[in-house]
Amino acid sequence: MSTVMNKNLTQEIIESFSADTYTEANDLRKQAIGYLETLGLPTNKSEEYRFTPITKHLEKNFKWENKNPQSSINSIDDYLIPELDANILVFINGSFSQKFSKIISPKDQLSIKTLAEAFQSESTTISSYFDKVGRSQNDPFAAMNSAFWQEGVCINIPDKTIVEKPIFLLHINDTTLSQVIAHTRLLLIIGQQSEASIIEKFETTGGEASFHTFIEEILVSESASLNYYKIQNDKGAVCQVTNSAIQQLSGSKVSAFTLTLNGQLIRNNFSITIDGEHCESHFNGLYLLKGKTLVDNHTVVDHKKPNSQSNELYKGIMDGNSKGVFNGKIFVRPHAQKTNAFQSNRNILICDDATINTKPQLEIWADDVKCSHGCTTGQLDEEALFYLQSRGISKQSAQAMLLYAFAADVVATIPHGSIKNYFDLLISERLQKNF
Amino acid sequence: MLEIKNLQARIEEKEILKGINLTVNAGEVHAIMGPNGSGKSTLASVLSGREEYEVTGGEVTFLGKDLLALDPEVRAREGIFMAFQYPVEIPGVNTINFMKTALNQIRVHRGQQPLDAVSFLGLMKEKMKLVEIEQSLLSRSLNEGFSGGEKKRNEIFQMAMLEPKLAILDETDSGLDIDALRIVANGVNKLRSKNNATIVVTHYQRLLDYIVPDFVHVLYKGRIVKSGTKDLALELEAKGYDWIKNEVAVA
Numbered sequence: 001m002s003t004v005m006n007k008n009l010t011q012e013i014i015e016s017f018s019a020d021t022y023t024e025a026n027d028l029r030k031q032a033i034g035y036l037e038t039l040g041l042p043t044n045k046s047e048e049y050r051f052t053p054i055t056k057h058l059e060k061n062f063k064w065e066n067k068n069p070q071s072s073i074n075s076i077d078d079y080l081i082p083e084l085d086a087n088i089l090v091f092i093n094g095s096f097s098q099k100f101s102k103i104i105s106p107k108d109q110l111s112i113k114t115l116a117e118a119f120q121s122e123s124t125t126i127s128s129y130f131d132k133v134g135r136s137q138n139d140p141f142a143a144m145n146s147a148f149w150q151e152g153v154c155i156n157i158p159d160k161t162i163v164e165k166p167i168f169l170l171h172i173n174d175t176t177l178s179q180v181i182a183h184t185r186l187l188l189i190i191g192q193q194s195e196a197s198i199i200e201k202f203e204t205t206g207g208e209a210s211f212h213t214f215i216e217e218i219l220v221s222e223s224a225s226l227n228y229y230k231i232q233n234d235k236g237a238v239c240q241v242t243n244s245a246i247q248q249l250s251g252s253k254v255s256a257f258t259l260t261l262n263g264q265l266i267r268n269n270f271s272i273t274i275d276g277e278h279c280e281s282h283f284n285g286l287y288l289l290k291g292k293t294l295v296d297n298h299t300v301v302d303h304k305k306p307n308s309q310s311n312e313l314y315k316g317i318m319d320g321n322s323k324g325v326f327n328g329k330i331f332v333r334p335h336a337q338k339t340n341a342f343q344s345n346r347n348i349l350i351c352d353d354a355t356i357n358t359k360p361q362l363e364i365w366a367d368d369v370k371c372s373h374g375c376t377t378g379q380l381d382e383e384a385l386f387y388l389q390s391r392g393i394s395k396q397s398a399q400a401m402l403l404y405a406f407a408a409d410v411v412a413t414i415p416h417g418s419i420k421n422y423f424d425l426l427i428s429e430r431l432q433k434n435f
Numbered sequence: 436m437l438e439i440k441n442l443q444a445r446i447e448e449k450e451i452l453k454g455i456n457l458t459v460n461a462g463e464v465h466a467i468m469g470p471n472g473s474g475k476s477t478l479a480s481v482l483s484g485r486e487e488y489e490v491t492g493g494e495v496t497f498l499g500k501d502l503l504a505l506d507p508e509v510r511a512r513e514g515i516f517m518a519f520q521y522p523v524e525i526p527g528v529n530t531i532n533f534m535k536t537a538l539n540q541i542r543v544h545r546g547q548q549p550l551d552a553v554s555f556l557g558l559m560k561e562k563m564k565l566v567e568i569e570q571s572l573l574s575r576s577l578n579e580g581f582s583g584g585e586k587k588r589n590e591i592f593q594m595a596m597l598e599p600k601l602a603i604l605d606e607t608d609s610g611l612d613i614d615a616l617r618i619v620a621n622g623v624n625k626l627r628s629k630n631n632a633t634i635v636v637t638h639y640q641r642l643l644d645y646i647v648p649d650f651v652h653v654l655y656k657g658r659i660v661k662s663g664t665k666d667l668a669l670e671l672e673a674k675g676y677d678w679i680k681n682e683v684a685v686a
Contacts, residue, residue, distance in 0.1 A: 384523050384525045387519070388525075388528075388537075390484070391533070405528045
């Protein structure tokens, strides 16, 4: 039954595609439709999506039409990060909002264009980098995005440039009038020896459902560095699939942090390809879930060249009926000798109805490497809880204190003060650490 | 202050306390001694509210209240302090924040205003001096990487901060060298007053050279089999516990 329905939905989606709708990338879009047709939407038997029933969710909650309602949002203040001085790029219901976007960095530090503009004026960048590492061939939702993307942004940072102000990408889906289906993209090229920070935040307002796919392709060139933050604190009825593909060249450094607090069904495909020597990748994830939220983090780090190191730490706290899924793949290719790759996934289940499915997957073809992985799942330490209570601290405060301690250590590594404070605020709120 | 009547408790299926009677008044120091496995630590645990122990009989009244009906945090707020034999390490919980939260929740329970950051730090400085503990230790995560002596000193520091009416020191001397023992005992002595009381649970007489008890009780097989003054502790030190075991066997 469900296979038939999936076929139907895939077919329905494919049939809704009309190249006439779009002005850019029509060949790539048609190609992506082909990939989607071949891959099909995942069923509960699809290994990569077995715990995350997105297809079922789409069947149940969405009418497949490529038209989004108008938004009547007249302020984005509620969605901003306090005290963060940043370049702000706003997307509402899949369209770029000139009105709310604001670029404060000088023009010689970076060029920011919508993808529509970039297709006109930056054909070299587009032909070299667009849809090159975005996994359209491997992931049905990446293929769907590559076929249906409505708008995106192309950011180019020249060599030897330190972009002091972070780039803040804010996605808002306004479902006040009806459902929203949004497909957006980011293409970010960081030149050699340059530095940039990017923050991505996703919000839904209104009572109807929203479905959002997002693809980002990021190139971190030789000796460049990237700080990356993703904040998923979407209180609406949102289903979201993100595909992040970061490519690192020699001597580059990436620090990434994904914080997920809310949403109905969230799937993050996060991959780092280390295509150079002496690279450093640190990627952290924190998912603090409650209610019926399901969050699935699939991460890949692919060591293709020798002498680099990657360090992955994902932590989760599951409350209520929430579900967490973690899958961490590490590939070390035959030539990638002297690789150091570490992975850790730690989980706390607060109550009996919460679940976590965690799976490390290491494929190592080189022989002179240091790799390790570990995953733990447990409850709060009863001894520690009793110790705190024995000092007069209420059970609720004691729990909050211990959960905060578990969650917050990765936050300490965030270099930007205002971002660190914001993460800390969100985590404290979620864990009810109000002392 | 504390009245224990015929207290019986077990862990899982094992009866450990088989009818303890003990009265502690304000201003007194009581030592509870006894061989390993006699129930000393169980008694301390039951008084502090550990859930693993099931009270099967008897009653405990603390300042007129039914102690056994109170949650552990309420016992602490009412004035009971347990210095643990093995204080847990809690990574990520900053000692100072922890102490401020504890003190302020206790103050609110007692109808006092919570302390602001400045007054709290002032109080902390004063108590740090009293128990000879360094600021650097308190800036770290709670007990994390502390030596045995540092952990025990931190317990006494917490006791100084929270100003309990009844302090229970569970084998506080275990794992301490003689210098650490002296510092810890000095701290306890400085905190003694006619308004508070102390129960010292210990296997050895050594600690009692520094914290001099008014009463010594010997716990054996879940009962207090002998009570006396500090001379009883000296006698135990000289003769060991065997003569007590024999006395019980004969009786």
